[in-house]
Amino acid sequence: MSQTDQPVLYVIVRRFRPEFSGDIEEAIESIQKTVADQPGFIGLxxxxxxxxxxxxxVTIVTFDTQKNLERWENSPVRRRYAEELDRLSQDCATNTRFDDLSRLVAPTARISKLETVVILIAWILVLGHLLRHPVEILVPDSVGQFWQSALTTAIIVVLISYVLLPVSSLALTRIKARLSGRRRA
Structure with a gap:
């Protein structure tokens, strides 16, 4: 598979009367066995x-490349199955193709450990500066400097762990994905 080839997902929707359920299930079983042997087949x-x-x-077929999907679509075996299913269907099949699924199959943008450490340090510095004065005001001096620092640290850890690091990581991942998408285009 070349770098320009992308996985392709093909969705087909058919409606049929309940009395054809057995015939449809038999056809599906037969199709599954046949398509599994096709070049580039990923899943059904x-x-x-x-x-x-x-x-x-609803049938969802995935092939590794557009070329292999087209090879399956044009095969006489697939045409026979499609004709059989169309004969049992109430109306015409609806189908849609989705390509460039590479981001779903293997995400291209991830943040590294170094980037995570940089995000953590930045949030520690910013929050340490921003929270120092409110904690000093809210916590009486009689508690002591150690406990004020411990409270500030606990607030920082909770904010970073549960809010800021996940949001920052997601934002950075999206930015990197957009930038890598522009470089490909």
Whole structure:
């Protein structure tokens, strides 16, 4: 697979009458066995859900490249299955293709340990400066400097751990993903 090839997801939706459920399930089983042997095949999922006027079959097929998906779509075997399912369906199948799934399969933007440490240090310095005076005002002098520092540190740790580090990491990851996307284009 070349660097320009991207995984492709293909979604097909068909509606059929309940009396065809057995025929549809047999066709699905047969298709699953056949498509698994196709070059570049990654996965296949089928889901049948009841609807007010019958059943709905949603099929999701994933191939490693557009070329391999097209090879499957143009194969005589797939055409036979599609014709059989179309014959059982109430109306025309709806299908949609999603490509460039590489970010879902293998995210390209991640933050490194060094970047995490830099984020932590920055938040410690900023919060240490911002919280020092409010803690001094709110906590009486009789408590002592040690306890004021301990309270400030505890507040900083909680804020960074549960709010600031996750938000900062997500923001940095998104920025890096956008920048890497622009470099590819």
């Amino acid at each position: 999922q089928n889901r049948i859900t009841p609807k007010h006027d019958g059943r709905e079959l």
